[in-house]
Amino acid sequence: MSTRPRVLTLSCPDRPGIVHAVTGALVALDANITDSQQFGDPDTNLFSMRVAFDATATEEALRANLSVVAQRFGLEWSLSAADVPMKILVMCSKQAHCLNDLLFRHRSQNLPVEIVGVVSNHPDLADLVGFYGLDFHHVPVAQGDPASKAAAEDRVRELVDATGAELVVLARYMQVLSDQLCRDLSGRAINIHHSFLPSFKGARPYHQAHARGVKIIGATAHYVTADLDEGPIIEQEIERVDHRLPPAELVRIGQDVEARTLARAVRWHAEHRVLLDGNRTVVFR
Numbered sequence: 528m529s530t531r532p533r534v535l536t537l538s539c540p541d542r543p544g545i546v547h548a549v550t551g552a553l554v555a556l557d558a559n560i561t562d563s564q565q566f567g568d569p570d571t572n573l574f575s576m577r578v579a580f581d582a583t584a585t586e587e588a589l590r591a592n593l594s595v596v597a598q599r600f601g602l603e604w605s606l607s608a609a610d611v612p613m614k615i616l617v618m619c620s621k622q623a624h625c626l627n628d629l630l631f632r633h634r635s636q637n638l639p640v641e642i643v644g645v646v647s648n649h650p651d652l653a654d655l656v657g658f659y660g661l662d663f664h665h666v667p668v669a670q671g672d673p674a675s676k677a678a679a680e681d682r683v684r685e686l687v688d689a690t691g692a693e694l695v696v697l698a699r700y701m702q703v704l705s706d707q708l709c710r711d712l713s714g715r716a717i718n719i720h721h722s723f724l725p726s727f728k729g730a731r732p733y734h735q736a737h738a739r740g741v742k743i744i745g746a747t748a749h750y751v752t753a754d755l756d757e758g759p760i761i762e763q764e765i766e767r768v769d770h771r772l773p774p775a776e777l778v779r780i781g782q783d784v785e786a787r788t789l790a791r792a793v794r795w796h797a798e799h800r801v802l803l804d805g806n807r808t809v810v811f812r
């Protein structure tokens with residue numbers, strides 16, 4: 528029977544013996560642990576762990592062993608095959624830089640994902656997606672029309688179900704998702720905000736940054752929650768700027784920062800390296 532690479536992630540109230548029990552359950556099935564990281568949060572008393580391992584044992588046998596440990600320690604846990612790319616649905620509006628970066632990395636097999644479709648509230652990026660041979664779905668949202676927004680979000684739910692998307696990536700999608708859609712996609716929707724949060728939330732962050740005269744700009748990838756730009760942060764990146772740069776130059780410099788920050792966050796999520804800890808994340812890089 529061939530060996531398969533797998534990843535186990537778990538969290539539970541912290542106490543002695545968790546690592547011993549988890550690794551024991553794996554080793555009992557001759558699993559070979561290739562990477563193991565854990566963290567006990569002293570503030571929340573939440574213990575988080577990620578174990579990468581190779582095993583010939585079946586998923587069923589692994590789940591049977593791990594279920595015993597899960598029962599004993601009250602684990603929230605997830606077992607994933609590490610050799611299967613994660614299905615992602617990308618959402619965008621008119622700006623192409625983050626979408627194009629993901630499409631190129633996907634085409635180059637430089638991201639452990641399968642892009643199962645691209646959704647946009649504008650038709651502008653259809654040709655770019657067509658160039659990469661992927662499905663483009665134009666889902667317009669009429670400004671100030673709640674019925675149009677509700678219909679658009681129902682279409683997004685249909686596409687998530689139809690494509691089997693495991694993650695939704697907001698690659699400069701410029702519509703605020705409803706509370707219900709945020710709940711439906713909780714922990715599986717990542718947004719790129721074009722500022723170094725918590726600075727400059729909301730619209731036009733580069734103009735806000737210019738007006739404030741900052742010397743550093745950045746980008747933040749976070750999980751999407753109903754509270755705009757408040758979701759758990761996965762990754763952030765920065766770039767130095769100075770007084771000579773007008774807002775348009777900050778926008779240009781920021782595009783590269785946004786693209787690489789989002790791609791890194793998507794990679795870490797797809798490799799099951801990001802665990803939630805309240806409104807924060809634990810990232811096992």
Ligand SMILES: Nc1nc2c(c(=O)[nH]1)N[C@@H](CN(C=O)c1ccc(C(=O)N[C@@H](CCC(=O)O)C(=O)O)cc1)CN2
Pocket residue numbers: 697700701702703704705706709718719720721729730751752753754755756757758
């Ligand atoms: N529920 C959430 N939805 C979205 C989030 C989020 O954090 N929670 N992030 C945004 C992205 N974003 C900033 O990163 C952002 C996008 C859009 C707006 C906004 O005010 N949009 C206007 C319409 C603008 C337009 O049509 O061009 C609006 O929706 O009325 C603010 C922040 C993605 N969604």
